[in-house]
Amino acid sequence: MGHTKEHEKKLTITDVAKALGVSKTTVSRAISGKGRIGSETKERVLEYIQEHNYKPNVLAKGLAQLKTFNIGILLPEDYTVVDLPFFQTCLIGVQETAVSMDYDVLLTMGKENDCTQLARMVENHKVDGVILMRTFTKDPHIEYLKSQGIPFLTVGSTYYQGVVQVDNDHQSACRELISILLLKGMKRIGLIGGIESHVVTQSRLQGYVDACKMAGVPIDKSIIHVNVEKDMMIELGVEKLLENGVDCIVCLDDAVCIHVLNKLRKESISVPKEMKVASFYDSSILENNLPSITSLYFDARELGNVACKTLLEIIEGNQVKMRTLLGYEVILKESTK
Amino acid sequence: MGHTKEHEKKLTITDVAKALGVSKTTVSRAISGKGRIGSETKERVLEYIQEHNYKPNVLAKGLAQLKTFNIGILLPEDYTVVDLPFFQTCLIGVQETAVSMDYDVLLTMGKENDCTQLARMVENHKVDGVILMRTFTKDPHIEYLKSQGIPFLTVGSTYYQGVVQVDNDHQSACRELISILLLKGMKRIGLIGGIESHVVTQSRLQGYVDACKMAGVPIDKSIIHVNVEKDMMIELGVEKLLENGVDCIVCLDDAVCIHVLNKLRKESISVPKEMKVASFYDSSILENNLPSITSLYFDARELGNVACKTLLEIIEGNQVKMRTLLGYEVILKESTK
DNA sequence: CTGAAAGCGCTTACAG
DNA sequence: CTGAAAGCGCTTACAG
Structure with missing residues (x-):
């Protein structure tokens, strides 16, 4: 037996608009805060969606804006490295700031010279940007991402030109x-x-x-x-x-x-x-x-925080420092x- | 400075249809393999998209089918546990079979009694199903997912009724x-x-x-x-x-x-x-x-493989065993x- | 075997 | 301040 209970069918923006006797446009504006809208109308809409627990479909939003609200993260796959707590902690850092900005983290694994998973994710339009968790002196992942022109950065330093990087010193x-x-x-x-x-x-x-x-x-x-x-x-x-x-x-x-x-x-x-x-x-x-x-x-967690925040800046088209160096303690x- | 190179603008199904002088319908059918289509036409389409490296937009596909092609995975957040290689290895297992079925893995963290991240992901419609990586005798995550009626399973056993579970014995x-x-x-x-x-x-x-x-x-x-x-x-x-x-x-x-x-x-x-x-x-x-x-x-990796495969079965509406027990070695x- | 059209749930010029 | 309409890139009855 699989699961039996049905998904409760989810509210859509159309339902909300109908129920309130306004247009979808208005509902959309109330939620996004973009565009002019009467403060009273706005109140009504927000109250209604609050009460009925309406959540916009991020997929549809993404399609309309040609965005996914996902970031990809490439984790090393070789066993020796995966065991190191550094990566887990950094990942937690990335994840927690991603969530705070309403993004999600899509996980990919990859060995030093294997771009297939990364390429698949990028070419399937599943992410708005990518964080590389490790860098190599000769790094196919960096080369690939540069060639695609997709926003990305590296955790760890690199000698490649024009690559945004966040690292401890x-x-x-x-x-x-x-x-x-x-x-x-x-x-x-x-x-x-x-x-x-x-x-x-x-x-x-x-x-x-x-x-x-x-x-x-x-x-x-x-x-x-x-x-x-x-x-x-x-x-x-x-x-x-x-x-x-x-x-x-x-x-x-x-x-x-x-x-x-x-x-x-x-x-x-x-x-x-x-x-x-x-x-x-x-x-x-x-x-x-x-x-x-x-x-x-x-502080691997902070490193993850900063990396994620920086990537989101890039995705949103803002200027960022090419290289951010974080501290350390002896x-x-x-x-x- | 952020990234400078533009995204190459991506081909859409419309571009392909136009270039080939056929309808979008036909292109869609050639790709999905669903619906009747002349084998010659199919050839032509497949060849073209191969050559021009066309990849369907999974988001759009998802919207049309009301699916995301993502599965969510809830990892324990407490530090002591995150360090255990078991979870990483199991995660790798999940990830590798997900990718092989053209799904991606969305990462969430959560403490024993904190469902907020999980709820956010589910309510934002970001996943088609969820894998819980750990179970508690009293488990708010299980209760939440049951109440939502979304496909999910647990890695590890549980006493909750009607929950699909995959575990070592x-x-x-x-x-x-x-x-x-x-x-x-x-x-x-x-x-x-x-x-x-x-x-x-x-x-x-x-x-x-x-x-x-x-x-x-x-x-x-x-x-x-x-x-x-x-x-x-x-x-x-x-x-x-x-x-x-x-x-x-x-x-x-x-x-x-x-x-x-x-x-x-x-x-x-x-x-x-x-x-x-x-x-x-x-x-x-x-x-x-x-x-x-x-x-x-x-074998944590195999456990991940099996868990993922089982979840995808549930998502696709197939029957699965309620409890799968995997082996061990002394x-x-x-x-x- | 193939296509025109409607639809998935959103956003966003444009017009009023 | 608000709405009708077109559009994002797909899928899928329906008709032919």
């Missing part, structure tokens, strides 16, 4: 974190995690370099390990870092950090006594770790004491 | 896990985690009880700790379990399990030598734990050796 964040660690007396700070083709990784590496330069510390590529996706590679990376005599390991995300911590535990290396550790994102995954882990904090905990 | 799963542990010689198996008002927790508790009964083991409520959401409460729960002399701790989800493992580590209790541990969900959070953790595995690892 990862470069400064990483620079500050590393500077602090250097000040605290660490000499050789190893880096592990991140994927080279992600712009965010580039920004962080730059921040690392900046901090080293400022402190007059030479850069040693043998203690920087990116593209260590699989667990085995992380373990290997840690081994190399140990061989190369680092006194601190900075992890580019919390998932990597968990593995690093496991590995150190396996090797019976105690944190922070024998090795300092810090991570990006102050996520719940690491929340209760012993020792607590020094990390950078980015949270010092036991793991670097 | 948590009761059997838990029964089997516990039975196996008892067979392996454990005497006092503690339970920790889960929220009492979730139906899934009830099912698992029932499975636990079943297994104990079958084995003739008495039930001791002092070693069952539900509603331990905050970290502190988990620690306390573990302490109580220790006091009460359990030889095995079964965690109702992996997030709780992480905290339990941390606590045991803090207390220098070694797993599995001094304490056995098992968990629900074989998620990546615990993937690399040492020792590896015995757990139940549910994965034995080091933590219970």
Whole structure:
């Protein structure tokens, strides 16, 4: 058995107009607030629709205005990444401001080089604009959206010209974190995690370099390990870092950090006594770790809020800043004491 | 600056009809496959729209058929839960089958007792049906959707009458896990985690009880700790379990399990030598734990697939099973050796 | 097999 | 201040 109860048949603008003895035009104006209308008439209409719980059909409204009142959001599909709370939280942020502006969020997944889902959504006229939740140095999604001329922006930075972007200031964040660690007396700070083709990784590496330069510390590529996706590679990376005599390991995300911590535990290396550790994102995954882990904090929810608000501005034809950089916090905990 | 490039103006059915010297009716029929149409004409139309990359406007189609080709999905909003990979994976499952049937997924968040977002989406006519990703013993969302008569189903079981539901067989799963542990010689198996008002927790508790009964083991409520959401409460729960002399701790989800493992580590209790541990969900959070953790595995992606397929059946007016139960696997690892 | 026409529920010049 | 009418891009009886 499927569902049995019938949809109550929904009121339309015509019903309302008839009931009130006015024209559909008038009802429409009362609701939208556009166009001249007598305040008394307006009152009557609003009261009536209130009472009878009339809700305009957004589809029809959209058709008349050639809009959908939906925004699309492209979430990474690869498993390692989907687990990161960052995306969920950012998504919540997008969603909550979308709803507050009476838009809805349409979800799409996509791998680095697969535009099919995104293209389908755009070509089916299902969205007024798109938010890309992640950027690559070479990014087919960006290229596609540019070619379509549909409003969009990226969460995360990109080198593409003319693309609106909203991001945390990862470069400064990483620079500050590393500077602090250097000040605290660490000499050789190893880096592990991140994927080279992600712009965010580039920004962080730059921040690392900046901090080293400022402190007059030479850069040693043998203690920087990116593209260590699989667990085995992380373990290997840690081994190399140990061989190369680092006194601190900075992890580019919390998932990597968990593995690093496991590995150190396996090797019976105690944190922070024998090795300092810090991570990006102050996520719940690491929340209760012993020792607590020094990390950078980015407000993913606010990032989502800002991204969504900016996209809606673009959709409505307003000018927006090409690049919005949001802040960060360095949270010092036991793991670097 | 916002975006500059204009939308290329899109082809409409009228353009196609004109270009081919046929009526809109004919074009529509060629595309939908409904109604009689000469196979040659059909060819011509399909070829043309192929070549000129014409895509029908789903909005207009929807308006004419009073459909949206969207389904809504209600995700839990509370932070602790959003982190669980289960929901993401299930969401991916829903999304991928939705897309394969040319539907899109509209995202909504909601807390246990807050229907506003869901109601907004439904009343705005934005979806043809809804999937609830979690169920409560007393569930306002279910009550709301029933009252609206809109097609919906729940992922997870519910006691409400006449509600279509898709779920893994948590009761059997838990029964089997516990039975196996008892067979392996454990005497006092503690339970920790889960929220009492979730139906899934009830099912698992029932499975636990079943297994104990079958084995003739008495039930001791002092070693069952539900509603331990905050970290502190988990620690306390573990302490109580220790006091009460359990030889095995079964965690109702992996997030709780992480905290339990941390606590045991803090207390220098070694797993599995001094304490056995098992968990629900074989998620990546615990993937690399040492020792590896015995757990139940549910195929969340398939669950999403099935849920979505079932909802679409309902939407299209077909009969469906009221309750679909999917399987599980017990994965034995080091933590219970 | 094909088409003219009405309709889905809105918006918006245009006229009054 | 208000309304009749055309239009958004489709679908679908109905007629031929």
